[in-house]
Amino acid sequence: MTDLDRRRFLQVSITAAGGMMLSLHLPPVVANTNAGSAAGSVEVGAWLVIDPDNTVTIRVAQSEMGQGVLTSLAMIIAEELEVDWRQVRAEYADVNRHLRGGRVYGRMLTGGSSAVRHSMPYLRMAGAEARERLIKAAAESWNLAPDECYADYGRVVHRATNRSVAYGEIAAAAAQVSVAGVEIKSPRDFDLLGLPTPRLDVPSKVDGSAHYSMDVRLPGMVYAAVVHCPVIGGRLLSYRFNVVRNRPGVRQAVRLDHGVAVIADTWWQAHQAAEAMPVEWEVGDEEDFYSATEQRNFVAALDEPGIVVVNDGDAESVMDEAEKSIESDYSVPYLAHACMEPLNCTVVVHADHAEAWVGTQDPEAAVAAVAEVAGLDAAQVTLHNYLLGGGFGRRAHTDYVREATMIAQAYRGVPVQMIWSREEDSRSGRYRPMAAVRFKAGFDLGGKLIAYINHSVTHSIQQDSGGSGIVGGVDPFSIDGLTDMPYYVPNKRISHRIRNTHLTSWFWRSVGHSQNAFAMECFVDEMASAAGTDPVAFRRQYLAGRPKLREVLAELAEKARWGRAMPHGSAQGLALHESFGTICGQVAEVTVSEQGQLSVDRIVTVVDCGNLVNPMTARQQIESGIVFGLTAALYGKLTFEDGELVETNFDQYRMIKLRDMPELDTHFSLSRGDEWGGLGEPGTPPVAAAVCNALFKITKRRIRALPIADYYLRRA
Template structure:
């Protein structure tokens, strides 16, 4: 199959990039970082706010920034309540060790599951509001006026009766000595002036000018560079290696075995380390795992589709009886492959370990998990460890794990006092990821004589992320995360269809390939299964896919789907050969829907012209950033739908680099239209929900264009010629 999409204008990209403006980042004192300590001489108002005498406002952000805009959004929320001058705002990361030492005053450092803003909005806003009240109290003392008569705006406090004013910088030191208020009243979102607005991001200028430092760019005095090779078969062991063969190669300083399954070469440069590692003779013990292949994994999952034992995630009525008695029965089997995170910056971390201190510099989605890994690997208590977070060159869930941090610390421990930067090669990164889990799904639906859905049976067979990474989070053996987007109650409640008889269950099957949290996680495949099958049911009922869904959907699900359909002009005439496809889902606290417009030429060339997306995330903190997140999620989701597939041969991952794992190119990107329909009654996520409607909306549009139903991805394996 040949795939073509319309081009995202290069000039538009360059113009928007040239138009950015923003701030710069400061840090808590980081060893070796010149000039960072000056922030320590200025007293904080509280954990979230530091104001300098020149009115510069430093807002501390605990969540990680990896391109999603959480950094700017959280600063907007604090600044809104603080009533400060946005042009004077900058930011800094507190460290996870300081968070622990201060009784977790910054609360959760984890950044995943689209939780950055939706889970921390309340307490960061309170931090800004408390700082504002302390500044007003200090100004009242200086101006000799009642605090109730003072107003704050744009970093200036005014006593209207006398006309006197004072800046935040002038009273910040005095305010820092005051007791924080016990309670504060937060602003009504309708009165927001900074939050809710499309302000420019604080991290963009350094990124587009190349000034931004990521973990892989970090340079420390006396630093050495290391790279690692783990057993090519995940779960295998290192039997032996011959260090003598490479010890005299240029720049080589040390060869270290770690964790019983990997070997590391430390050298003066990355190139020398990598060259020596490539020449290092190694012998691996892979045992029976060497017999595993994509074919054997498929067999394992296929068996699960008909297994007697399964965990029930959602049950209403008697689905089997309803389907058995239905006028028409519809059945389909879908599958979703392993997917790689493909962060542009491969895994890396820099560590320095001494007898009484362990320090790590890295990009991480979970600073406290990285801190725990550093403590465990170094053998030092948490109080003697710290992690200095860097901006991430891509996360997508992969940097929520800390395996690369652990490795860096283990190597640095072998060379006390020397900073060691451990960099995974692209090949190591590609073959030792924690991949989007592989699953299959059998769906069976029953329609009555009028085309109404009377029963639905959904059997998922495949991997459990929690069973592999967080077994303590299983519920009586069941992985509730497997049912993301499909459960009617509990923390994963998101199923929007009113089906009178429903059974959704999971036959857990866990191959040795490690699954992980990949952007959108299980909502991705579950949306493909459910939304594509809903189209199949609509076809079997002889009904329009939108009308069929609207009869079944609960109000908020229906509203967002209608908003996307209306924006896309669904049901109205399209250019000749163009077809629409629909999908909707609720995930990460938000309601989203997508309408894809595609065409397929007679010789099978697919062109995705446009995707229209509607999002109800409750509150909108930065509408421009939401639009970018939606577009970015489609780029990521379409890459997976068109090309994404990790395969296994002889127990090992076959794909090693971008020559064998393709990604969507900028000239393939469709036009994206976003409509925001916030209802203002909840806080939802943005970064992950919309990715889930990319694949099913396109698949449904392809079915309309060709009459062919694609039930397994990626699309690159399918012939789309009409009539073929």
């Protein structure tokens, strides 16, 4: 088969016949031991196991939270391994082995849209090494030199005679040989990477058999529900367990720093008892916390100086002398992740050992958290990772793992499944930071942009996490997308100031980009307007030194038919942003009805992430990011009144549903090279700005604070 033929064959066999299913080794309900235990299964390196029937099980060190890593990372190894994809399965790499074996799986954190970007080189090498070992083992069995043989489609072939052997037959020998100087394939020779490939985990997700950590069922397991202080940061004074202790199934209450847990035979019994139990809290000044006031305080704090991060030319003096200048302040509220699966974790603590079952984005940190709380060494902790019912950054924190361990610590020897109710999940903090961003732009007589001043005030995630990640007084995550703004201005000054409240912040899909792209790209439209230029023409002009961004912009304008006549009450708005190694441009087409009703009709997206591993999941990830960003833009806001969160459930914290969905028209414009940009997050940042820029054309009013739902919209 020529490469092209094989590529076509793969494409057909993968995309045809929906009935073809690739079964996934799911983490079993109880034990999570890696494969290799089946008779005759052989591990060829830490990353893969080959069965006698030629089934290849590939280990994936990142967590599956919907982004498709179980498929895409397996594809990378399978590409180098030269294996028939239909024989590939995927399973999680074992964090316990990872820790015992000197971090054999590189890095197990899932976040920062980094799964493919970060692990591409070593996954390719892992697949290539296994391939070369199989070739060497086969060659040795035939008394040939390895370079007389090659690997093809799950077999080692002797070039001269076409004699061949299946991987399953020589895996045991391959496990015993070592190879050096292994070379990875040239991207030109890729068969699998770049083909639209159905996800391996899909079949298990249509019949209820996929297991999330909330589905863990262990012999003798009990359940715990928690009530936290309704004012975040408040402390538990007392509780009266006597009032609920005689309820059916109720076993014990456990005192926590900021809450109290009730353990019972079923979660519903535990939850009902926890809700009914009288509790006294000690709340401090946070009782006076109003988020609406605080957001105004963030904007007011823009008047206070910050730390200068970028200082090109002389922005202040040039601004003073500018023929025309504009200034705008933007702000955003705190947001919750609202993963569909409320946070939960199952733990059993024994005297010299603890075991945890959890869906986590950071298994290493989760092991450390269990060990610390249980007073054990990491080596005494066994952790089983599960499919994640949403992550978006939230499950990279270990607060819920800690709390579950505290509860299990107080109920030793019995597995305890702690589930936070939706309300407690919402109240648990770790929010997308509140932020305010100020821009000034100065233009000369000809309307040319000559000075740019940007200052921001943001709740720092790094400060909440102990401060070690703060660099020169600035949290790098807070200024993502601001300091690296791509538009050329000779005189540019960018500064930042940290402002933290008693709330706790955390990474939320696209992190600093989520708020900064909104502010930045809305202000770019304001600058274009001040310069009397079309938004696309303005961006093109000032992106002179950024050919890839210009390319995406040009393609986007073409795909969206930018500037075409729109019906009365409808308009197009554009935004362009680079994050996580990927450029994403979007045109939103929106309508405001006579009655002021907003509908987002269509979003045209053009993405340049260099190359694609799996075009199918790539598109899904970009569109998923769009829905996430659009939800935040339209409705996203956490309100605190008297220190208490108002939006604790989906009746208040509104989510986009099918009926709210715009048509999504997503295109990839790939610049190739050896770039593999992230995809989990880059779809999110530009959406809010694209929609708000379109709304300006209809209403002639700028939206400078999110969400859009807070505005009364009227056609101008």
